[in-house]
Amino acid sequence: MIELTGVTKSYNNTIKAVDNVSLTIPKGEIFGFLGPNGAGKTTTIKMITGIIRPNAGQIKINGKDIATDTLEAKRQFGYVPDSPDMFLRLKGLEYVSFMADIYEVPREVRSARILQLAQRFDMTNALGDTIQSYSHGMRQKIMIMGVLVHHPEVWILDEPLTGLDPRSSYTLKEMMREHADSGRTVFFSTHVLEVAEKLCDRVAIINRGQILFCGTFAEMQQHFQSNVSLESLFLELTKHE
Template sequence: MIEIHNVSKSYGGASYAVRDLNLTIPSGQIFGFLGPNGAGKSTTIKMMTGIHAPDRGAIFINGKNIQEEPLAAKKTFGYVPDSPDLFLRLKGMEYLNFMGDMYEVPSKLRLNRIEMLAKQFDLSDVLGDQIQTYSHGMRQKIIMIGVLLHEPDVWILDEPLTGLDPKSAYILKQMMREHADKEKTVFFSTHVLEVAEKLCDRVGIINKGNLQFCGNLQEMRDHFKSDASLEKMFLEMTDHA
């Protein structure tokens, strides 16, 4: 479960990147966070994961305040950043073992999970290569495997499908659905509206730091009194906000 209460963030005292944001994402849901470039999506995610501190407000991950109990909160979630260009000099297996050590995943269990996930994402043959030799999509997949090693209850994914080949994107979407069906939480940002329309239980639309809508697709259609696509309703909300 994710709870965001009256959270605001500005940079250098200028205009707000996020303003008075309130969101509750219960367990058992895939929640899509949508918005144009610069709308506040990544800033929100960085506050959720403790990378940035909010100016005011509070964020709870599975009941743990990310500011007051950062280690306890971080043990409950896995985070995929918007850029996979991390630890490039490490070999794939070195990176995964590093992640396993960080989250205290026992060696035997770790190896079983790495073998299974690497096979799913077609990375088994390159785990001995340096990450800097990987393509963007391969880097995205190795980061995803590292996130899943400790089987976190909450997934926080910033544009996770960017750069993935169709097979890997399909597998990840299946995994997201299966995770939510186990009464766990998936929060992901995306600009691919078709994916959000098909995959998400609920969506939030943010623009210029302000939440424009939160709910399911039918609730959005009721709000607009329209049978339009998510794309059309999204453009109407963000063009005039």
């Protein structure tokens, strides 16, 4: 579960990147976080993950406060950032093993997990190569593998499908559904509205730091008394902002 209560982030004490946002994402749900470029999506995600601190408000991950119980809160989730260009000099296997070390994954189980993830993402033959030599899509896949190796309860994914080939994209969406259906939480941002419409149990639309809507796609259609696509409703919501 992810809980945000009155979260605000300002820059230079004037620009509110995130403005009094409150959200609750329960277990067993895929939650889509949507918004135009610069709307506050990544800032919100960086606050949830503890990378930056809010000016006001509280954030809890499975009941652990990210500000006051930071280590325990961070043990609850796996985070895929919006750029996979990290640890480029490590080999793929070295990176995933490093992540397993950080999260204290027992050595007797990590090999099987790494192998399973590599097989699902078609990365088995690339584990011995440096991340620097990978394509963008392969870097994205190795970052996802590193995040999932410790079986986190909560997945926090910032534009995770960017750069993935169709097969890997399908695999990740399948894994997201499996994770939520097992009673865990998936929170992800995306600009691909068709994916959000088909995959998410609920969505929130943020623009200029404020939540414009939060609920199911059906609730959004009912609110607007329309049966058009999520893309059309999204454009309608954000056009005057």
